[in-house]
Amino acid sequence: MRLITTVAAIAMAAPALAEEVNVYSYRQPELIAPLTDAFTEETGIKVNVAFLNQGMVEKLEAEGDRSPADLVFTVDISRLNSVVEAGLTQPVESEALLATVPANYRDPEGHWYGLTTRARIVYASKDRVADGEVTTYEDLADPKWEGRICTRSGTHAYNVALTSAMLVHHSEEEVKEWLEGVKANLARKPQGNDRAQVKAIWAGECDIAIGNTYYMGKMLADEEQKEWADAVNIVFPTFEDAGTHVNISGVALVKSAPNKENAVKLMEFLTSPKAQEIYAAANFEYPIAPGTTPVDLVASWGEFTADDTNLMEIAKRRADALRLVETVDFDG
Structure with a gap:
């Protein structure tokens, strides 16, 4: 049975x-x-x-x-x-x-x-960047940041998406000039991932970096990388006529x-x-x-208003964004 x-x-x-x-x-x-x-x-x-x-x-x-x-x-x-x-x-x-x-x-x-x-934000040195010094994505091309910015490759999907979003809000010529301005402000050749940029700020190689919000959580959960994370603040830039890129x-x-x-x-x-x-x-x-x-940890980073552009509009501009990144030889 x-x-x-x-x-x-x-x-x-x-x-x-x-x-x-x-x-x-x-x-x-x-x-x-x-x-x-x-x-x-x-x-x-x-x-x-x-x-x-x-x-x-x-x-x-x-x-x-x-x-x-x-x-x-x-x-x-x-x-x-x-x-x-x-x-x-x-x-x-x-x-x-x-x-x-x-x-x-x-x-x-x-x-x-x-x-x-996830928001594409600015990591800013707690020691070398004043509150309110970073406001918009457009501002990253301002000469005041010369030699102070770190970022990963301009052709990486995350940065291409940000450039694509710029094309939603600005003309192609304006975005080209923006890319040239950001490139002129780089402290070093684009390299590494988003966490590597925060490490560079901690090491004094640059003062601000472009990255995704969630990397802060990952770094804080890592014994070695927590020291990097503790060296920066999260800043939520906006487009001049819209919200924060997500x-x-x-x-x-x-x-x-x-x-x-x-x-x-x-x-x-x-x-x-x-x-x-x-x-x-x-x-x-x-x-x-x-x-x-x-x-709670994510909420502690602050509130922001997300850009309400439908992400399909951003995706449609990917090819043009990548072409512009390559035209200005952003990684060169």
Whole structure:
């Protein structure tokens, strides 16, 4: 009798084990594990995550309709939009997603939805930069910053997105002049990641740096890097006629998704207040669902008004932004 019961139990469990959703992610599995674990606990649907360092579009194109991928997770609007532009996604119509994702953080046609935001801010030396000395992104080209700015490569996705946003608010000629001005103010050739810029401020190589907000949380959680973080303040610049530039982490449904229903369930879960708070806390980012708030550490960095430009408008200007960065030889 015991054997029959065991066999029956296994047979009943088999369909549940078959319920799954497959994710290709530019975010490390450990960063999204709290989310996928919570989703599985709530729904019984297993989430399989394949982490990719690069080449997501190429991989999906090579796999074609045979791809096991249901969803793509990525950071940066240009990376997310590149999957859409390659014709690898399908639109999702969901009342839950429309209710929880603000219009400027989703594709108007439903091909992608934002999950969290991060601001592209200025890290400023506590010792060498006065309060109120940094106000706008445009101000970074002011000669008063000559030899005082550090940044990573101008062709990196985060900086290209900022330049793309500049193109939303200014003419191409004005943005070219701005890039030339920022380049003239660099203390060293663009190099390293955002954390490396904060280390350079700590070391006295420069006074201000361009970076993403969440790196402050990551540095404060690292014994060695905490000293770097303690040397700077976070400043939220704005565009002269708008708010602070933000970028997103986001999700899109793959065109050939074999587990579409489960994938949409995961998308809706990820934008729910419960998941938003888990995700934002794990990555020191800002949740986007109405009624949600960042964790205390992130909130302590200060309040800001985000630029309300739809991120698709920024993504559309990526090619022009990259061309301008290369024209002025920003990294040279």
